[in-house]
Amino acid sequence: MHGTSKEQPVRQDPPSPAGDGGATPLRGLSARLLVLTVIFVLIAEVLIFLPSVANFRNVWLQSHLDTAETASIVYLDSEDPMLSDKAQREFLSATESLAVVIREGSMSRMMASVKMPLSVDESFDLTVMRPFESVASALAMLVSTRPGIYRVFGPMKSRPAIIELVQEDGPLKAALRTYSRNVALLSLAISLITAALVYFALYLMIVRPIRRLSQNMTAFSQEPDNAALILAPSDRTDEIGVAERRLAAFETDLHRTLRQRQHLADLGLAVSKINHDLRNILASAQLFSDRLSNLPDPTVQRLAPKLLRAINRAAGYAQSVLAYGRAREAAPDRRPLGLRAIVEDVGESLAPESVGVEWFNEVDETLEVNVDAEQFFRVIMNVCRNAIQAMERAGPQALRRLTVTANHSGRVTELRVADTGPGIDAAVYGELFKPFGGSAQSGGTGLGLVIAAELVRAHGGTIGVEQTSPAGTVFLVTLPDRENGNDNDG
Ligand SMILES: Nc1ncnc2c1ncn2[C@@H]1O[C@H](COP(=O)(O)OP(=O)(O)OP(=O)(O)O)[C@@H](O)[C@H]1O
Ligand SMILES: [Mg+2]
Secondary structure (H helix, E strand, C coil): CCCCCCCCCCCCCCCCCCCCCCCCCCCCHHHHHHHHHHHHHHHHHHHHHHHHHHHHHHHHHHHHHHHHHHHHHHHHCCCCCCCCHHHHHHHHHHHCCCEEEEEECCEEEEEEECCCCCCCCEEEECCCCCHHHHHHHHHHHHHCCCCCEEEEEEECCCCCCEEEEEEECHHHHHHHHHHHHHHHHHHHHHHHHHHHHHHHHHHHHHHHHHHHHHHHHHHHHHCCCCHHHCCCCCCCCCHHHHHHHHHHHHHHHHHHHHHHHHHHHHHHHHHHHHHHHHHHHHHHHHHHHHHHCCCCCHHHHHHHHHHHHHHHHHHHHHHHHHHHCCCCCCCCCCEEEEHHHHHHHHHHHHCCCCCCCEEEECCCCCCEEEECHHHHHHHHHHHHHHHHHHHHHCCCCCCCEEEEEEEEECCEEEEEEEECCCCCCHHHHCCCCCCCCCCCCCCCCCCHHHHHHHHHHHCCCEEEEEEEECCEEEEEEEEECCCCCCCCCC
8 A cells, every 4th residue: 555544643752852841961951050150240340350460560569669769779878879780780681670769859960871761661650650550551461572671769767868760671571471360260260160169059050950851841742641750759848849849740640640541541442442342232131020920929929029120220221321422411300209218219229239238228118309319319319229238348247237328407408327337437437439549448449429419419519528427428419499380300
């Protein structure tokens, strides 16, 4: 055959494994964090570098002024106003200067000077040092390539005078560059170390758990019916811990819902199949029991009609389920009926299962209810059968008494089914009326009460546990009177 078959479902590519869960390493959260940390630390280093390079320049200049001052003190007090050429050369080389001048009041004294005319490009006054100017001038020197000459002056520490140096800017530039290079290398090292530490901390605290969350979401969303994929939350108390627990709860819920749905769908199909063939089997059973009721034996005469009624009931129900198709019950076909008779009927039907159980049908002969006979029979049947099964679980010595009472007050009929069983298991109590949720007995499907509740609701009533304890349980069914007298509009 050529071409694609129409029955083939459209293939949906599963999300790539490197989807949100396994984000590619370079574009993931962790890589971005690493890059951002390095950038932020470098910015911080630059902000620290600017004032520090300006400070370095000022300290450098001041220390040269100090050296010159120390050297000049010896000569300042001597009688000889002029230094020899040799002394001047030594003086200048010791202070890395081209000229040294001391100004005292209006007197200005040239201590030493090279023998050539000097043209000064810039002046630095260390008495007034403005931060921004210092930074700007230090940066300008760092980037300038043209050699220049500057004048720097500041107050002397040993006397009220100003000392002034004329210097080539080469040595200062070289010192500034060495300093900057060292700071840059140091900054880089610090930023890398800090970034690595911050990164690892963030990685452990945030990135890894988030990655675990996102990987889990991806895996679970691809296979939500696999319970092994439900996240196992850590015991963290922070936001991530909260997210983990919420996600785990969500996945558990979803998983349970899906399983329940699947169960219901499987069951729906099974029920339809069973019903289909059951109808035929019941039809032959009807025929046999019909023939049976013609036998003269008195026991057979007594039991055969009950058998026939039970089979008829089953056949009718199988037929109606098939007719309505799905799990939805047919709308109740309501008629006025004696409640006591229905309870009696249930007792007889349950007789084979309730050997050893004392039955008390205390419903008043005159009490009438307006209900669908078959449906209400099933309600009482399910509740009573649960009671009998519960009492059986309590062991053979335990008291087994089942009492059905009813009263009509206001516009509501209340029906109570009380047993002397062991009480409802705490584990199933909250789930009693959820499909498959509330079965604590082996062999139970957990549908009995769900069916009963659905049927009671269709009659506008309620069903619930009135009380339960190790001494027994009471189920209460309430049934409001119909608003009008019409019987068959339900
Ligand atoms: N009278 C009761 N005393 C103690 N437990 C009860 C009583 N009635 C119901 N239960 C508990 O509630 C559970 C749910 O009852 P339900 O009738 O919905 O399902 P089931 O009896 O387990 O199965 P099935 O679908 O066959 O009826 C029972 O398994 C039982 O544990
Ligand atoms: Mg049951």
